[in-house]
Amino acid sequence: MSDIKFYKEKHLPLEMHKVRIVQKLNLLPIEKRLENISKAGNNTFLLRNKDVYLDMLTDSGTNAMSDRQLGAMMIADDSYAGSETFYRMEKAVQNFFGKEYFLPAHQGRACEHILAKSLVKEGDVVPMNYHFTTTKTHINLQGGRVEELYKDKAIELVSDEPFKGDMDLVKLENLINEVGAEHIPFVRIEMGTNLIGGQPVSLQNVEDVSSICKKYNIPLMIDASLITDNLYFNKVREERCKDMSIHEIALAISKCADIIYFSARKLGSAKGGGIVVDSKEYFDNMKELIPVYEGFLTYGGMSTREMEAVAIGLEEACDIDMISHGPEFIEEFGRILQEYNIPIVTPTGGLGLHINAREFVGHVKETEFQSAALASAIYIVSGARGMERGTLSEEKNPDGSEHIASCELVRLALPRRVFTLSQIRYIADRLAWLYDNRHLIGGLRFTEEPKVMRFFIGRLEPTSDWQEKLVAKFKEDFGDSL
Ligand SMILES: *Cc1c(COP(=O)(O)O)cnc(C)c1O
Secondary structure, three states: OOOOOOOOOOOOOOOOOOOOOOOOOOOOOHHHHHHHHHHOOOOHHHOOHHHOOEEOOOOOOOOOOOHHHHHHHOOOOOOOOOOHHHHHHHHHHHHHHOOOEEEEEOOHHHHHHHHHHHHOOOOOEEEEOOOOHHHHHHHHHOOOEEEEOEOHHHHOOEOOOOOOOOEOHHHHHHHHHHHOHHHOOOEEEEOOEOOOOOEOOOHHHHHHHHHHHHHHOOOEEEEOOOHHHHHHHHHHHOHHHOOOOHHHHHHHHHHOOOEEEEEOOOOOOOOOEEEEEOOHHHHHHHHOHHHHHOOOOOOOOOOHHHHHHHHHHHHHOOOHHHHOHHHHHHHHHHHHHHHOOOOEOEOOOOOEEEEEHHHHOOOOOHHHOHHHHHHHHHHHHHOEEOEEEOHHHOOOOOOOOOOOOOOOEEEEEOOOOOOOHHHHHHHHHHHHHHHHOHHHOOOEEEEEOOOOOHHHHOEEEEOOOHHHHHHHHHHHHHOOOO
16 A cells, blocks of 8 residues: 555555465476477567466466455356346446446456447547557458557656656647547447556546547547556646545546446456446447347456356445555566666556667667567566566558567566566566676567457567577576575
């Protein structure tokens, strides 16, 4: 908790929970790690989890559940239609967002599918603070296009801007005037903006965007998947939120939106998702799609056990002690890395720590996937797997050339309440070694390149024998140590 004072400790993110179930981890020798990453085509998505020491790939569906969530799973009412479990989850969703209508879906991208299908037409333009991979793909598949209206400060990697996720209001009005409100099915704000480093959006900005939307009669959609981290930052960084409870802030944000959707793999710390609206018209338009793509209206592809866990997870999302672990551990992680002069995105955000790969491995060619190369090197030297968030995650230009990403990052996700401070110190120490030996890191090239979202299952190989050299140097410095 952020406001506890200490006697000798300068920085201590203090857990307001205790760990009562543990899972054994493996830390394999470095030769094995090299073998595994080669077999995985240098794509951390393709590693087997048993070969990973710290799974920092994502915070999606990997957060630790609470004792109350696990307990609730035991009372799930399993029924195809009309289960009590559904009504408990519906009530929790209605209560959290203060909106009446809830449509269940099996995860966040499933909500995006339903929303894009029912709202986006060929030629439409969807303004947003920043895109998310699956969101953009669903909009593109409907023939629409995404316009990102972030402030220039959003992509300045080193900054003290507290709300880098804010949308640029001038750019928004200009875009509306340029393309015409009739071609804009909705404006989307992503809370805890994922791809620029889990950066928050201020309550003020949500209200300002909402006013503009109302002026032009355009619906405002909020992606609330990462809202818990965002709420934490509203509380600690936004003056007007200091005396509000987490739930009051959530309701104030929600009030501005016509449509909200979320991944319960993040918000709710279980597995599932849903769409929330206060207009019956939206509800009626979308409800027919749920049984076609997700499952009947009272489960939407989720297991009833997970739905029970989400219901409790939403209650716990209003408790600052339950949501502070992620952002506070990430801040501490970032502080240690900065001591080692490692280039990271600041201020640190939610969901994970972001390393600036463009600076870390600036000597690697931009077309040889700096972030992916660094992610591969991190696994080799530490057994931790992060995720490439850079050029490899972009779609290529229409002419077949690489679309060089505006930010070239490696994300080390911190699933909420999962890792300890010693594990953070371990990975930071390995990163310090890697940074001092960064000249050994080389580039990657594709051996198998899928056409859509290539970062998920594409395979790559090193452009030279740099990985063998990295392993040799590691052994020289650390001997037989893992
Ligand atoms: C993870 C995420 C999604 C997709 O959710 P899934 O449950 O993983 O499909 C959508 N939007 C944001 C902002 C996310 O972080």
